[in-house]
Amino acid sequence: MSDVAPAGPLAGIRVLELGSVVAGPFAARILADYGADVIKVEAPGRPDPLRDWGQESYRGHRLWWTVHARNKRCVTLDLRSARGRELLLGMAAEADVVIENFRPGTLEAWGLGWDRLSEVNPGLVLARVSGYGQSGPYATRPGYASVAEAVGGLRAVNGFPDGPPPRMALSLGDSLGGMVAVQGVLAALLHRGRTGVGQVVDVALTEACLAMTESMVPEYDRLGRVRRPGGTRLDGIAPSNLFQTRDGYWLIVAANQDTVFRRLCDAIGRPELTTDPRFVDHVARGEHQDEIEGVVADWVAQRTAQEASEVLTAAGVVVGPVNTVAEIVDDPHLRARNALVVHHDERVDDDVLGPGVVPVFSATPGSVRWAGPPHPGTHNREVYAELLGLGDDEVDELENEGVL
Numbered sequence: 001m002s003d004v005a006p007a008g009p010l011a012g013i014r015v016l017e018l019g020s021v022v023a024g025p026f027a028a029r030i031l032a033d034y035g036a037d038v039i040k041v042e043a044p045g046r047p048d049p050l051r052d053w054g055q056e057s058y059r060g061h062r063l064w065w066t067v068h069a070r071n072k073r074c075v076t077l078d079l080r081s082a083r084g085r086e087l088l089l090g091m092a093a094e095a096d097v098v099i100e101n102f103r104p105g106t107l108e109a110w111g112l113g114w115d116r117l118s119e120v121n122p123g124l125v126l127a128r129v130s131g132y133g134q135s136g137p138y139a140t141r142p143g144y145a146s147v148a149e150a151v152g153g154l155r156a157v158n159g160f161p162d163g164p165p166p167r168m169a170l171s172l173g174d175s176l177g178g179m180v181a182v183q184g185v186l187a188a189l190l191h192r193g194r195t196g197v198g199q200v201v202d203v204a205l206t207e208a209c210l211a212m213t214e215s216m217v218p219e220y221d222r223l224g225r226v227r228r229p230g231g232t233r234l235d236g237i238a239p240s241n242l243f244q245t246r247d248g249y250w251l252i253v254a255a256n257q258d259t260v261f262r263r264l265c266d267a268i269g270r271p272e273l274t275t276d277p278r279f280v281d282h283v284a285r286g287e288h289q290d291e292i293e294g295v296v297a298d299w300v301a302q303r304t305a306q307e308a309s310e311v312l313t314a315a316g317v318v319v320g321p322v323n324t325v326a327e328i329v330d331d332p333h334l335r336a337r338n339a340l341v342v343h344h345d346e347r348v349d350d351d352v353l354g355p356g357v358v359p360v361f362s363a364t365p366g367s368v369r370w371a372g373p374p375h376p377g378t379h380n381r382e383v384y385a386e387l388l389g390l391g392d393d394e395v396d397e398l399e400n401e402g403v404l
Contacts, residue, residue, distance in 0.1 A: 022174035155167065
């Protein structure tokens with residue numbers, strides 16, 4: 001497993017992951033995909049709950065762990081103990097990045113705040129992922145992705161008008177927070193490369209969600225407009241919606257740009273619509289959204305998904321199916337681009353399909369080198385010998401003391 005040589009643009013970068021559950025591990029997983037040596041720290045006897053998360057189990061194990069812990073080395077360490085904190089500082093001295101997603105103030109309470117970490121390693125990058133960030137009146141509140149999505153504005157524009165704002169069946173706020181953390185870490189490493197100086201990357205899940213809200217804030221600030229849920233469409237952008245085919249599938253047809261709209265009209269045999277004053281340009285179509293999308297809906301409803309897709313694709317119109325995971329795993333394009341890759345999961349003694357590495361690097365491709373390590377502390381001897389020079393007897397003693 002860990003004898004597989006890292007590859008990718010971050011080969012040679014060492015990351016300590018102190019977090020648990022989703023946002024911190026998600027960020028560290030992406031860095032590991034890019035070739036970083038990610039060492040995941042779990043408390044002895046209190047493993048990351050992510051090991052047991054997922055909708056269903058396979059051969060007695062849940063499968064989130066398969067993906068989110070891939071390419072990582074796992075060690076145990078009790079940060080509540082003085083000896084454990086001493087060992088962590090020794091490891092931080094040998095690291096490039098530390099990622100943590102504890103509630104703000106936790107590291108400080110352990111004597112492991114930025115002042116101490118930067119003292120042992122002035123070039124360290126500390127990524128701190130929390131619900132509300134490290135400062136502000138909400139900083140000490142516990143925060144989950146579901147609440148971050150609500151507070152950050154995403155839930156308010158999701159769903160249908162006059163209905164309750166639903167969630168996606170994913171931990172979207174955590175994933176967004178993890179991706180923002182990766183962006184911050186990479187920028188901080190670039191800065192360190194120029195100056196030799198590390199810094200703190202402070203990521204709030206709420207702000208990661210807020211960053212996705214496009215023009216909502218300036219529209220409210222200057223126009224007093226409060227954007228509301230639009231159901232399957234975005235108000236004023238037409239035609240661009242979800243349309244059902246004759247055989248019961250759903251297609252997204254997006255032809256709101258003027259040039260694409262002309263192609264759509266030719267493809268459906270309605271070229272006269274391009275000169276109709278109601279549809280003559282983007283603004284006019286937005287004002288007559290129901291009418292133009294009704295035309296498209298009628299055309300799509302008379303055809304199968306394959307027929308409609310083939311006609312519109314040939315015409316250069318943007319169209320795509322609403323895929324479930326069952327369609328995704330059979331998609332030849334995703335397969336060809338290695339967007340789906342096999343992980344060999346030792347826990348279930350089987351190959352498990354999962355998402356690939358994104359983006360695709362031409363010169364330094366990332367990779368999935370192994371699935372999530374099967375047990376807490378899988379790499380204790382290897383990592384503590386490599387970073388701190390501890391022998392087997394010392395590791396045994398620390399394990400007996402409950403430090404590891």
